[in-house]
Amino acid sequence: MAGLSIGILNLIELFVSTATHLLFAFYILSSAMASDLFQVLTDCLRPNVVDLGTGGKEEESKEKVLVLEGSPPPIVLVHGIFGFGKGRLGGLSYFAGAEKKDDRVLVPDLGSLTSIYDRARELFYYLKGGQVDYGEEHSLQFGHLQFGKIYEQGHYPSWDEHHPVHFVGHSAGVQVARVLQQMLADKVPPLLHSISLTSSSSPPTCAVNQQAFTGHDTSEDWVLSITSLSGALNGTTRSYYDGMQPENGRLLKPICLLQVCRLGVIVYDWLDAAWLKNYYNFGFDHFRMGWRWTGISGLVDLLSNNTGPFASEDWIVPDLTIQGSIKLNSGLRTFPNTFYFSYATKRTKRVFGHTMPSSIWGIHPLLFIPVLQMCQWRFPHGVPPPHKDYRDEDWQDNDGALNTISMTHPRLPVEHPSFFVVDDSKCHPLQPGIWYYKIIEADHIFFIVNRERAGVQFDLLYDGIFQRCRKHIFRSGTPILPNDTAISDPHYSQTTEVGDQGTDKRSDQMPSPQIPA
Numbered sequence: 001m002a003g004l005s006i007g008i009l010n011l012i013e014l015f016v017s018t019a020t021h022l023l024f025a026f027y028i029l030s031s032a033m034a035s036d037l038f039q040v041l042t043d044c045l046r047p048n049v050v051d052l053g054t055g056g057k058e059e060e061s062k063e064k065v066l067v068l069e070g071s072p073p074p075i076v077l078v079h080g081i082f083g084f085g086k087g088r089l090g091g092l093s094y095f096a097g098a099e100k101k102d103d104r105v106l107v108p109d110l111g112s113l114t115s116i117y118d119r120a121r122e123l124f125y126y127l128k129g130g131q132v133d134y135g136e137e138h139s140l141q142f143g144h145l146q147f148g149k150i151y152e153q154g155h156y157p158s159w160d161e162h163h164p165v166h167f168v169g170h171s172a173g174v175q176v177a178r179v180l181q182q183m184l185a186d187k188v189p190p191l192l193h194s195i196s197l198t199s200s201s202s203p204p205t206c207a208v209n210q211q212a213f214t215g216h217d218t219s220e221d222w223v224l225s226i227t228s229l230s231g232a233l234n235g236t237t238r239s240y241y242d243g244m245q246p247e248n249g250r251l252l253k254p255i256c257l258l259q260v261c262r263l264g265v266i267v268y269d270w271l272d273a274a275w276l277k278n279y280y281n282f283g284f285d286h287f288r289m290g291w292r293w294t295g296i297s298g299l300v301d302l303l304s305n306n307t308g309p310f311a312s313e314d315w316i317v318p319d320l321t322i323q324g325s326i327k328l329n330s331g332l333r334t335f336p337n338t339f340y341f342s343y344a345t346k347r348t349k350r351v352f353g354h355t356m357p358s359s360i361w362g363i364h365p366l367l368f369i370p371v372l373q374m375c376q377w378r379f380p381h382g383v384p385p386p387h388k389d390y391r392d393e394d395w396q397d398n399d400g401a402l403n404t405i406s407m408t409h410p411r412l413p414v415e416h417p418s419f420f421v422v423d424d425s426k427c428h429p430l431q432p433g434i435w436y437y438k439i440i441e442a443d444h445i446f447f448i449v450n451r452e453r454a455g456v457q458f459d460l461l462y463d464g465i466f467q468r469c470r471k472h473i474f475r476s477g478t479p480i481l482p483n484d485t486a487i488s489d490p491h492y493s494q495t496t497e498v499g500d501q502g503t504d505k506r507s508d509q510m511p512s513p514q515i516p517a
Contacts, residue, residue: 080171085109111283129154235325249323367400409435
């Protein structure tokens with residue numbers, strides 16, 4: 001009887017969660033369409049003015065596609081899961097218009113559900129130009145085409161170590177930037193790198209003449225800085241609530257929210273409606289899931305999970321489990337010539353020894369139940385924890401999508417150098433090779449999509465990010481250490497050193513920018 005009651009409660013929870021997500025998706029889609037419809041009606045009422053204006057806008061947009069050599073390094077905003085770039089969803093902006101704060105900002109449109117690896121490959125060709133190459137062995141292993149979209153003209157064709165870029169990644173977007181930087185550094189061909197990202201071994205050592213991207217001699221210095229905004233640096237327990245099996249972090253539970261998502265995505269891609277996919281695309285075109293390629297029998301195979309990205313596990317959610325992040329991070333380094341900054345968000349507080357939501361009205365309706373659930377997270381009994389020093393209480397603070405401990409800096413499987421920031425003015429000049437991080441009160445979507453929600457905090461955050469990129473991040477021959485001493489993190493002092501719980505291992509001085517062993 002107890003088991004039946006729990007099953008009914010789980011089904012009710014699934015129904016409520018599915019309905020909430022569908023309503024939010026409908027709200028986003030309808031808002032974008034309403035905005036576009038209003039623009040069309042306005043254009044119809046002013047045809048002459050619009051014709052002249054449109055021509056000017058087209059020329060202006062063409063100019064902005066290229067960031068000319070000699071200009072300041074562009075700031076590249078990388079969206080997270082279910083996100084979209086410039087040109088999707090009409091005039092809607094994933095970053096709520098933050099890209100308008102600087103003349104040299106790019107907002108690439110990457111696969112919203114494709115794997116971290118695939119998105120990193122797409123990001124390179126978006127900037128440099130050419131046809132996306134996912135790698136021969138990787139493509140054979142996961143059952144999709146080797147080549148994807150063609151960028152006739154890169155958005156930053158002069159990109160190299162002398163003309164680097166700043167990456168700002170929201171949620172899973174920061175891992176895309178980190179994986180791309182590792183590819184640039186390793187000079188590993190795609191087939192070898194696909195292996196290194198799915199094993200716990202160190203990145204392979206390759207011959208000097210091997211190239212990660214054919215025709216390009218790359219290095220880690222192509223990236224000047226990486227800023228993480230609510231970044232999924234160490235995975236999230238939300239993935240288990242939504243349907244990933246905690247035993248392995250790769251497979252889906254039979255009945256869960258992600259199964260509903262899987263079925264919806266398959267039908268959406270199988271219908272292959274060009275006008276709809278131009279409006280929003282999950283990014284699985286290289287799997288050829290459309291009816292023209294698969295037919296009815298192919299649809300049955302996709303729905304039965306015999307083929308496609310969900311069957312091969314080449315999609316983004318397995319990369320966002322704690323186990324998946326550990327595998328991914330095992331091949332990623334923090335580089336001594338790159339600057340790193342992270343904004344970790346939380347909407348929880350401790351009350352009488354228990355973690356609970358810090359506010360009712362301040363949390364987005366989509367995320368209130370997830371915040372409450374993640375506060376109460378316990379790894380299932382009898383299931384091996386994702387790493388040897390795992391503790392449930394360390395992962396209870398969250399923002400409704402990610403655990404706060406996961407967002408500060410790379411911690412698993414090896415902790416990278418970090419510095420907890422209380423006052424921005426006291427950590428200048430910045431030192432490369434260290435993850436500076438702040439913890440701010442906000443939910444996971446506070447600083448995206450809807451600018452009005454964040455109010456003045458929106459401007460403070462993005463102005464701070466852009467000013468740091470323009471005024472405080474530059475390369476010099478000898479890095480200068482800040483005069484200020486390191487400040488221990490009162491929230492996570494017990495987890496700052498993986499492998500030694502309960503002790504804050506950071507010294508009173510700024511740690512040296514050594515790459516962790």
